[in-house]
Amino acid sequence: MTLLGAVRSPQDLKRLTADQIPQLAGEIREFLVSEVSRTGGHLGPNLGVVELTIALHRVFDSPREPILFDTGHQSYVHKILTGRQDFSGLRRAGGLSGYPARAESEHDFIENSHASTALSYADGLAKANEVLGRRDRAVVAVIGDGALTGGMAWEALNNIAEGKNRRVVIVVNDNGRSYSPTIGGLADHLATLRVTQGYEQVLDMAKTAINRAPVVGPPLYEALHGLKKGLKDAIQPQVMFEDLGLKYLGPIDGHDAQAVEKALRRARDFGGPVIVHCITQKGKGYPPAENHEEDQFHSLGAFDVETGVAKPKSGVSWTSLFSEEMVKLGAERDDIVAITAAMLHPTGLAAFAEAYPDRLYDVGIAEQHAATSAAGLAMGGLHPVVAVYATFLNRCFDQVLMDVALHRQGVTFALDRAGITGDDGASHNGMWDLSILQVVPNLGIAVPRDGTRMRELLREAVAVEDGPTVLRYPKTAVGADIPAVGKVGSMDVLRSAADGGRSTGSRGVNGKEDLLLVAVGTMAETCCEVADRLADQGIGVTVLDPRWVKPLDPALVEEAARYSVVAVVEDNGRVGAVGDAVARALRDADLDIPVRTFGVEQEFLDHAKREAILAEMGLTPQDLARKLTETVSRHTERSAAAESADEPAA
Numbered sequence: 001m002t003l004l005g006a007v008r009s010p011q012d013l014k015r016l017t018a019d020q021i022p023q024l025a026g027e028i029r030e031f032l033v034s035e036v037s038r039t040g041g042h043l044g045p046n047l048g049v050v051e052l053t054i055a056l057h058r059v060f061d062s063p064r065e066p067i068l069f070d071t072g073h074q075s076y077v078h079k080i081l082t083g084r085q086d087f088s089g090l091r092r093a094g095g096l097s098g099y100p101a102r103a104e105s106e107h108d109f110i111e112n113s114h115a116s117t118a119l120s121y122a123d124g125l126a127k128a129n130e131v132l133g134r135r136d137r138a139v140v141a142v143i144g145d146g147a148l149t150g151g152m153a154w155e156a157l158n159n160i161a162e163g164k165n166r167r168v169v170i171v172v173n174d175n176g177r178s179y180s181p182t183i184g185g186l187a188d189h190l191a192t193l194r195v196t197q198g199y200e201q202v203l204d205m206a207k208t209a210i211n212r213a214p215v216v217g218p219p220l221y222e223a224l225h226g227l228k229k230g231l232k233d234a235i236q237p238q239v240m241f242e243d244l245g246l247k248y249l250g251p252i253d254g255h256d257a258q259a260v261e262k263a264l265r266r267a268r269d270f271g272g273p274v275i276v277h278c279i280t281q282k283g284k285g286y287p288p289a290e291n292h293e294e295d296q297f298h299s300l301g302a303f304d305v306e307t308g309v310a311k312p313k314s315g316v317s318w319t320s321l322f323s324e325e326m327v328k329l330g331a332e333r334d335d336i337v338a339i340t341a342a343m344l345h346p347t348g349l350a351a352f353a354e355a356y357p358d359r360l361y362d363v364g365i366a367e368q369h370a371a372t373s374a375a376g377l378a379m380g381g382l383h384p385v386v387a388v389y390a391t392f393l394n395r396c397f398d399q400v401l402m403d404v405a406l407h408r409q410g411v412t413f414a415l416d417r418a419g420i421t422g423d424d425g426a427s428h429n430g431m432w433d434l435s436i437l438q439v440v441p442n443l444g445i446a447v448p449r450d451g452t453r454m455r456e457l458l459r460e461a462v463a464v465e466d467g468p469t470v471l472r473y474p475k476t477a478v479g480a481d482i483p484a485v486g487k488v489g490s491m492d493v494l495r496s497a498a499d500g501g502r503s504t505g506s507r508g509v510n511g512k513e514d515l516l517l518v519a520v521g522t523m524a525e526t527c528c529e530v531a532d533r534l535a536d537q538g539i540g541v542t543v544l545d546p547r548w549v550k551p552l553d554p555a556l557v558e559e560a561a562r563y564s565v566v567a568v569v570e571d572n573g574r575v576g577a578v579g580d581a582v583a584r585a586l587r588d589a590d591l592d593i594p595v596r597t598f599g600v601e602q603e604f605l606d607h608a609k610r611e612a613i614l615a616e617m618g619l620t621p622q623d624l625a626r627k628l629t630e631t632v633s634r635h636t637e638r639s640a641a642a643e644s645a646d647e648p649a650a
């Protein structure tokens with residue numbers, strides 16, 4: 001049996017001898033490459049924390065002493081060591097989550113994969129230990145150099161440092177990268193610390209040698225120790241941490257399990273807040289990952305183990321359309337600049353950066369700063385485009401509201417991965433933006449249905465200079481263009497109840513058309529299929545694509561008055577989104593027309609494929625057609641009955 005096969009819990013791990021650990025680490029690396037090659041996932045980050053995670057579970061007593069993972073994408077080894085070695089369903093419905101999941105294990109704590117939160121959790125847990133008389137227990141937080149560029153992390157450090165007797169062990173997993181190399185002053189600082197790697201080992205050797213010297217040894221060491229402080233400050237400017245009141249240990253070779261264990265034991269026994277700075281390498285032990293310049297296999301799909309080549313994704317991505325159009329816009333307008341929050345390639349801004357290196361800003365994982373810095377850029381006469389994943393816009397809601405919109409600054413937010421993404425679980429679905437942004441005055445939201453509208457709407461958005469604009473698009477491949485067959489105000493008609501074409505719909509009761517179907521963004525394809533299904537049943541359906549869903553075109557209300565039923569379909573949480581905005585607009589116009597809103601149920605959704613989640617939510621053409629047929633029929637019968645009741649007796 002392999003060592004890995006015998007390790008079913010941290011207790012099993014603790015029973016291994018130090019010289020068995022390298023073999024175990026090798027077996028874990030083989031396991032990770034083999035399993036993730038089939039399922040896809042965050043291979044690079046996890047290959048980088050093998051020895052580190054082994055050491056953590058040998059030194060600390062999880063879950064009594066929580067081990068928290070910031071962002072959580074690097075927790076596969078933690079799962080392997082805590083009794084979860086069936087990775088066959090990784091990131092798939094019913095299989096292991098790609099992040100910690102409390103339903104999976106008592107050893108898991110943080111499920112939210114939004115970065116830079118772990119230190120705040122640790123601060124809270126340590127305070128709870130203090131209040132509840134558990135001072136002997138440590139709380140451990142593993143945070144990457146990237147996540148450490150997030151503002152929340154520094155808010156937490158400021159508070160952790162204040163708790164001199166709270167056992168908080170902060171393990172900085174420093175591989176020098178988020179996806180790309182980590183940026184900013186902190187990154188430079190960590191880099192300085194990295195280059196003096198082995199400092200601790202040199203000092204330990206000196207200490208051992210000097211202390212062995214009879215009589216003169218110990219006092220000499222004390223003198224040197226004082227010098228060490230000065231020396232450390234000189235060659236290791238980790239004063240940033242120590243000035244915060246945090247003990248700093250490191251830098252440690254994060255792949256030397258014994259060195260890490262030793263540092264962690266020192267940290268645990270210190271009795272107060274300690275930073276253990278571990279130098280690791282993303283993709284360690286698998287050359288295709290180690291040598292992958294873009295992101296060292298941060299996250300990839302299924303791949304060939306021999307070559308490291310991932311199976312190609314089919315179709316053109318929305319990200320690539322955004323990327324192309326941004327390069328064109330950058331050539332046409334020299335006031336356009338772009339901002340990424342440590343996701344240059346994933347958001348498609350790499351081409352823009354290559355073409356206009358002085359007009360691309362990577363602010364680190366710092367969406368709040370990105371939004372307000374963008375307001376500054378706009379005030380300074382530029383038009384910034386801030387590209388983030390839709391779910392991460394939540395992080396800077398107040399900045400969008402107060403720093404951009406209140407000041408009517410022309411900033412465009414490009415929200416990639418909008419709608420259901422699926423694999424990455426509850427905190428990655430882009431199902432919030434169409435709801436939370438409804439309350440922001442002066443802000444416009446455009447939702448393209450296809451590639452042509454993507455290019456059009458991006459250009460329309462960056463042309464707005466008196467307030468923020470938002471463009472949101474999904475993780476899927478771009479479908480075929482859906483041409484308009486007419487216009488209503490600024491909105492595109494994609495199917496018409498009155499046309500002679502597919503629709504054979506009879507006019508509904510009261511001389512009204514049967515159904516107005518408002519399609520938001522890429523749900524247009526589904527809505528057109530619904531209209532065609534209903535037309536085959538003699539129900540007349542007009543499909544309308546608003547293009548801009550905020551503010552709604554007043555013509556929508558006028559158009560809606562011509563229909564018996566209105567329905568809205570969107571790939572966002574239902575609550576407070578476009579459907580509710582349309583219903584409110586009709587109410588405000590005293591139009592008593594039933595409005596059905598279809599979207600994602602307002603729940604935290606388990607990881608699963610996007611298609612499966614949409615089906616579960618009833619957002620398929622079949623389900624929508626069935627529900628809308630029932631609604632239209634029910635309303636028609638009711639109206640007909642009411643009509644006949646009003647007719648004078650013969």
Ligand SMILES: Cc1ncc(C[n+]2csc(CCOP(=O)(O)OP(=O)(O)O)c2C)c(N)n1
Nearest residue numbers: 045113114115144145146147177178342392
């Ligand atoms: C608020 C937020 N913004 C962006 C992301 C996307 N993201 C996931 S992992 C990652 C890089 C994290 O870098 P680091 O903390 O150094 O961890 P590593 O992958 O290097 O182990 C980013 C930017 C996120 N999870 N949360």
Ligand SMILES: CC(=O)[C@@H](O)[C@H](O)COP(=O)(O)O
Nearest residue numbers: 071073113299346417424475
């Ligand atoms: C952990 C994290 O936030 C990202 O790595 C995320 O997994 C990216 O997902 P995409 O594959 O959609 O870029």
Ligand SMILES: [Mg+2]
Nearest residue numbers: 144145146177
């Ligand atoms: Mg990193």
